[in-house]
Amino acid sequence: MDKTIYFDNAATTQISSEVLNKMMPYLTEEYFNPSSLYSRAQKVKNAIEEARKNVAEALGADPNEIYFTSGATESNNWAIHSIVEQNKKNGKQCHIITSKIEHPSVLNVFKKLERDGLEVSYLNVDAEGRVSPEELEKTIKSNTVLVSVMYANNEVGTLQPISELGEICRKHNVVFHTDAVQAIGNVKIDVLHQNIDMLSLSGHKFHAPKGVGALYVRKGLKVENLLFGGGQERGKRAGTENVASIVGLGCAIAEATKDIEVKNRHLKELREMLLSGIKKIPKVKYNGSLEHGLTGTLNFSFEGIEGEGILLLLNSYGICCSSGSACTSGSLDPSHVLLAMGLDHGLAQSSVRISLSKYNTSEEVEKFLEVINPIVERLRKMSPVWNEKI
Ligand SMILES: *Cc1c(COP(=O)(O)O)cnc(C)c1O
Numbered sequence: 001m002d003k004t005i006y007f008d009n010a011a012t013t014q015i016s017s018e019v020l021n022k023m024m025p026y027l028t029e030e031y032f033n034p035s036s037l038y039s040r041a042q043k044v045k046n047a048i049e050e051a052r053k054n055v056a057e058a059l060g061a062d063p064n065e066i067y068f069t070s071g072a073t074e075s076n077n078w079a080i081h082s083i084v085e086q087n088k089k090n091g092k093q094c095h096i097i098t099s100k101i102e103h104p105s106v107l108n109v110f111k112k113l114e115r116d117g118l119e120v121s122y123l124n125v126d127a128e129g130r131v132s133p134e135e136l137e138k139t140i141k142s143n144t145v146l147v148s149v150m151y152a153n154n155e156v157g158t159l160q161p162i163s164e165l166g167e168i169c170r171k172h173n174v175v176f177h178t179d180a181v182q183a184i185g186n187v188k189i190d191v192l193h194q195n196i197d198m199l200s201l202s203g204h205k206f207h208a209p210k211g212v213g214a215l216y217v218r219k220g221l222k223v224e225n226l227l228f229g230g231g232q233e234r235g236k237r238a239g240t241e242n243v244a245s246i247v248g249l250g251c252a253i254a255e256a257t258k259d260i261e262v263k264n265r266h267l268k269e270l271r272e273m274l275l276s277g278i279k280k281i282p283k284v285k286y287n288g289s290l291e292h293g294l295t296g297t298l299n300f301s302f303e304g305i306e307g308e309g310i311l312l313l314l315n316s317y318g319i320c321c322s323s324g325s326a327c328t329s330g331s332l333d334p335s336h337v338l339l340a341m342g343l344d345h346g347l348a349q350s351s352v353r354i355s356l357s358k359y360n361t362s363e364e365v366e367k368f369l370e371v372i373n374p375i376v377e378r379l380r381k382m383s384p385v386w387n388e389k390i
Contacts (some may be wrong), residue, residue, distance in 0.1 A: 005319045005364045009205075010154050010182060010297055010355035015248070016207040022251040023209070026244035034241055035230065048241055051250025055214050058257040059199060060190040067215045067223070067233045068246050072181045073105040074226070075200035075215035076148075078237075079177045080109045082224040083146045083198075084118065095119040096146040097139055097174075099131050099160075100340040101153055106179055107336070110148075123149070128289035129158035129341050133168055140172045147176050151183035151199075155337040155353060156288035157297025159187065166195030175221065181205050185256025185263070186294050197221055201253075203245065207357075208252035212245035263358045267295040270356055270365050274298055277369035281376055285347060287338060296356035301338075301347040304386030305379040310352050313375045319368055322353045346385065 006014070032041035034048055049063065056063040069075045080096070087094045098110045100122045114120040121139045123131045131149060140147070147169050152159045162178060169176035177198040183189060185206040191199060197218045204210040217223045229238025275298070278284055283303035302310060307323030314321055323335075334348035343351075354368075380386040 003318065005317075005360075005367060007354045007356060007360065007364075007368065008320045008322050009357040009360075010157075010353065011322055012204045012210065013207045013357055014359065015209055016252065016255060018255060019208055019248045019252045023244040023248040026247050030243075034243060035232070044243055047247050048243060051246045054250040054254045055201075055216075058184070058189070058253045059216055060192050061216050062219060064234070065216050065219055067217065067237055068241065068249070069213045069215055069226075069237060070211050070242070071204070071213035072103075072179060072200045072202035075202075075213050076103070076105045076177075076179055077109055078215055078223075078226045079198040079200060079217075080106070080113070080146065080148060082222075082226075083175050083177070084113060085224050086222060087145045092145065093119070093143055094145045095121070095141050095143045096148070097121045097123065097136070097144060098148045099123040099125060099150065101125050101129060101155075101158075101337040102148070102150055103154055103179055103181070106148055106150065119143070125158075125340050127342050128292065129153055129156050129287075129337065130289065130292060131160055131165070133161055133164040136165055137168050137172075140168070140174060144172070144174050147174055149176075149178060151178045151180040151189070152186065152294050152297075153288075153337060154182050154297075155335055156299040156341070157182070157294035157355075158289045159183070159292045159294065161292075162196070163194045169197070170195040182294060182297070184253065185260060186296065188257075188260060191216060191218070203249040203252060206252050206256040208249040209245050212242055212249045214249065259358075264295045266358060267356055267360075270360060270362060271295055271298060273362060273365045273369070274354060277365075278372065281373055284376075285343075287341065287343070287351060298354045299338075300352055300354075301343065301350045302352065302376050302379075303347065303350060304383050304389060305350055305376065307349060307351045309379050310372075310375055313379070314352075314368075314371070317367075317371050319371070322355070323349075323351055 032044045034045035052063045052066045055066045110120050166176050175197045179200045181202045184201050199216040202213040225236050227238045285301040287299040334345050338348035
């Protein structure tokens with residue numbers, strides 16, 4: 001069988017060999033509990049603190065503003081619940097704001113809180129998937145306690161005007177949380193200057209292992225306990241640390257933020273190839289923002305056919321892509337992100353996401369471009385929707 005062409009890096013990424021090498025000792029001879037007092041355990045503890053420093057540095061934060069978690073789902077849940085819980089304790093009837101295009105690990109928390117009786121607003125996005133700072137400012141009320149807007153979207157790659165949103169939240173004294181999973185290693189983040197109060201990230205989206213992530217909480221902002229137990233993570237998130245994965249996360253984030261420009265230059269070349277190749281296919285719509293978007297994430301709608309059909313045929317050539325996000329694929333519902341961007345159901349269901357990493361090559365893109373046109377032609381020949389139209 002041919003080599004797999006992996007174009008699904010927004011779903012997960014491969015562990016880099018450097019990261020794996022850094023992790024190995026902590027899965028083998030350095031197995032000590034970091035809370036123990038002998039020197040070999042303290043060495044393990046130091047490795048965790050080194051990783052914390054790396055995460056902090058990548059964000060422009062202080063190490064004691066970083067909490068390790070099991071991933072961004074946990075970080076997002078923790079951040080949102082923490083703010084809501086604090087305000088409930090104060091007897092406040094709170095209002096919280098998010099966008100219509102969030103990852104389910106934010107959106108479904110907001111929906112749950114809404115069912116519980118909280119007042120919730122969902123910000124619209126424009127045709128490119130961007131929220132409007134003006135709309136945010138108009139939506140903030142005197143009882144608004146939290147705004148959560150993602151840094152970069154996982155389905156279309158659109159970047160939000162995070163600094164502007166942060167500034168508005170700061171001005172109105174509202175906590176600003178961002179799910180930055182897709183932004184790490186792709187854009188420069190500076191939590192201080194961007195007025196970000198809380199930020200979530202997940203290791204496996206930037207070549208660390210799955211099951212490890214972090215939450216940044218700005219100094220001075222109180223965070224509720226997520227798990228009660230021992231004193232790990234300054235007592236906020238108890239449980240013996242996932243040492244090897246934390247070490248991997250620290251190594252991966254340093255690697256990912258070191259070479260952002262080099263990576264983006266490479267991905268830009270691949271993106272140009274993809275854009276000009278796919279442009280030759282009739283009736284294809286690009287979904288996203290070339291100006292304000294991740295270089296490595298591209299989303300296209302192929303009119304008249306189902307994205308799922310394209311994926312299956314791509315798969316037969318060893319090419320891995322997604323339609324929408326991995327979390328919602330398998331369901332026949334069209335993407336909530338594409339619907340919010342104004343696509344009709346048909347176009348939303350005809351979408352394919354290509355998400356690249358630094359490991360992808362121009363040869364892989366060429367191979368993809370060789371097969372995509374015939375795949376689309378073949379599916380359109382069989383499509384009643386398409387044949388009705390022409
Ligand atoms: C993958 C992803 C998450 C969830 O990360 P987990 O590792 O599955 O917890 C959250 N937000 C975005 C934008 C993602 O892409």
